[in-house]
Amino acid sequence: MAASATGAKLTAPPAVTAKDESLPSLFSRLGDDVMQLFDTKLSLLKVELKEEANEYARDGIMIGDGVMVGDGIVTGDGIMVGDTASTGVFGDDSACMH
DSSP: OOOOTOOOOOOOOOOOOOOSSOHHHHHHHHHHHHHHHHHHHHHHHHHHHHHHHHHHHHHHHHHHHHHHTTTTOOOTSSSSEEHHHHOTTTTTTGGGGO
C-alpha cells in the first residue's frame, strides 16, 4: 500500500477476471472507487486552501508592518532608524514641507 500526499492509503485493485465478478459487483466497486477519489480530492483541496490562506495571512502581516513603519528606514534587525518624511534628512524640520 502507498500513501498519497494527503495521507490517504491507496490500494491496488484486486486482480480478477471479468468472469469472476457480476455486473452489479463491478458497479459497486466502481462506486467505491469514485467515492475514494472524491474523498482524496476533497482532502487535497482542504490542504491547498489552508496553505493559500496562510500565505495571504503572511502577506497581510507584511503589508501591515510596512504601513506601520511608514517612511522610516528599517535595518535588518527591524530597528527603525528615522522617519525621513517628517524630520528631514538631518533630523530637523527645516527640510520638510508640510
